[in-house]
Amino acid sequence: MSIQNELLLTTRFLSFSMLLQAFEMFQIASKRSFSQVWSFENLQNDFTKAIPLPISILNKIFSVRALQFISITQMGLAIYATLFPHWILFALLFITHLYTCVRFRGTFNGGSDMMTFVVLTGVLIIWGWDQVIGSIYIMIHLIYSYFKAGAAKAVRKEWWNGHAMPIFLKRSVISNSHSLAHWLEKHPAVSRLLGWTTVIFELLSIPMLFKQQYLFAYFAIAMMFHFFVYLMFGLNRFMWIWFAAWQAAWFAIPYLKSWLKF
Amino acid sequence: MTFLNLVRALFPYWSFFDQTAYTFKVFTKAPIESDWMPVLFETESKNNSILCNPTVNGLMAEFNVVEHFAKDVQEILKNSSTKTADCQHLTTFKLLCSIIRTRLESFPHKTFQFKILAVSAHDTVELFVSEPLNRATP
Numbered sequence: 022m023s024i025q026n027e028l029l030l031t032t033r034f035l036s037f038s039m040l041l042q043a044f045e046m047f048q049i050a051s052k053r054s055f056s057q058v059w060s061f062e063n064l065q066n067d068f069t070k071a072i073p074l075p076i077s078i079l080n081k082i083f084s085v086r087a088l089q090f091i092s093i094t095q096m097g098l099a100i101y102a103t104l105f106p107h108w109i110l111f112a113l114l115f116i117t118h119l120y121t122c123v124r125f126r127g128t129f130n131g132g133s134d135m136m137t138f139v140v141l142t143g144v145l146i147i148w149g150w151d152q153v154i155g156s157i158y159i160m161i162h163l164i165y166s167y168f169k170a171g172a173a174k175a176v177r178k179e180w181w182n183g184h185a186m187p188i189f190l191k192r193s194v195i196s197n198s199h200s201l202a203h204w205l206e207k208h209p210a211v212s213r214l215l216g217w218t219t220v221i222f223e224l225l226s227i228p229m230l231f232k233q234q235y236l237f238a239y240f241a242i243a244m245m246f247h248f249f250v251y252l253m254f255g256l257n258r259f260m261w262i263w264f265a266a267w268q269a270a271w272f273a274i275p276y277l278k279s280w281l282k283f
Numbered sequence: 284m285t286f287l288n289l290v291r292a293l294f295p296y297w298s299f300f301d302q303t304a305y306t307f308k309v310f311t312k313a314p315i316e317s318d319w320m321p322v323l324f325e326t327e328s329k330n331n332s333i334l335c336n337p338t339v340n341g342l343m344a345e346f347n348v349v350e351h352f353a354k355d356v357q358e359i360l361k362n363s364s365t366k367t368a369d370c371q372h373l374t375t376f377k378l379l380c381s382i383i384r385t386r387l388e389s390f391p392h393k394t395f396q397f398k399i400l401a402v403s404a405h406d407t408v409e410l411f412v413s414e415p416l417n418r419a420t421p
Binding site for chain 1: 325328339347
């Protein structure tokens with residue numbers, strides 16, 4: 022099956038992103054403190070309530086060693102899928118990712134886990150069924166992810182009056198971000214400008230679909246935005262998986278435009 | 284916890300940085316006669332890596348536990364006639380206790396206590412104060 026270059030890039034960046042996620046998870050799960058906190062004993066109430074399997078089997082499935090094994094397996098699958106993409110590999114990566122999310126009571130890294138599932142599902146559709154439908158599925162989620170995040174912020178006055186940015190920077194696990202939060206508190210005009218810029222940038226995602234000449238600029242700003250979020254909040258996973266999703270969007274947008282005749 | 288909760292990442296909802304009201308701070312004391320000290324969920328930017336970020340992502344997962352525990356406590360208090368929440372059975376309580384135990388490893392004392400504060404720009408609310416707990420894993 023021949024696959025368009027943009028979609029091949031999506032699958033390769035998805036595989037690369039999942040390789041990084043698995044390597045990171047293996048390192049986290051190898052720390053001694055991890056076994057003390059994320060032990061099966063601490064989590065077993067959730068698993069026994071939600072999954073109808075004997076406790077001895079659940080103990081084996083969700084042990085720390087099993088998580089390490091799954092992480093190594095995901096690394097191998099991701100490397101193989103980067104070089105030789107095939108739908109079976111993505112189906113297996115779907116399972117390893119789902120396992121990791123379940124192991125952390127639903128999600129390990131919030132939005133990046135969700136976008137990983139979106140791109141995985143899209144890539145499975147691309148390789149197993151239809152390239153256009155798969156890429157449009159990814160693109161709709163990608164554009165909507167910005168728009169919904171912007172809409173959720175737009176109804177909060179803190180994003181308009183400049184209070185939101187310092188609030189979130191102070192909550193960051195990166196301690197150096199706290200000094201920027203204090204600086205922004207002393208410079209409310211800059212903080213207000215950053216808040217407005219963020220909301221407007223996110224809300225512009227849907228109108229941008231109708232102005233394809235600006236779309237590459239929007240993508241460049243989006244990547245800078247993700248890089249800033251990584252620097253300030255440590256959200257590296259978001260940057261990689263959103264980058265993978267953008268590659269599918271380049272392929273999908275002309276089809277969407279011709280379908281919708283705009 | 285239901286099965287749908289465990290697989291909720293399959294159903295994306297795309298809302299980021301929209302909860303501006305409260306953040307949660309954890310304090311502990313060991314021994315319990317001592318003063319409260321903060322349990323920090325932060326690291327320096329030199330530990331922030333764009334490729335592989337285990338320290339930062341591990342800390343974020345731990346802080347998620349704090350937020351989920353705070354949510355669980357609020358749920359219990361909403362449905363309870365008393366002002367104290369019985370949380371010992373909660374998974375989030377067990378996870379949070381274990382997180383604090385790992386932070387207190389170098390402390391010689393046998394017991395500890397912790398509390399959660401909900402902090403906003405305008406006020407601070409004491410959400411939960413634990414009973415004295417055993418520092419060794421039960």
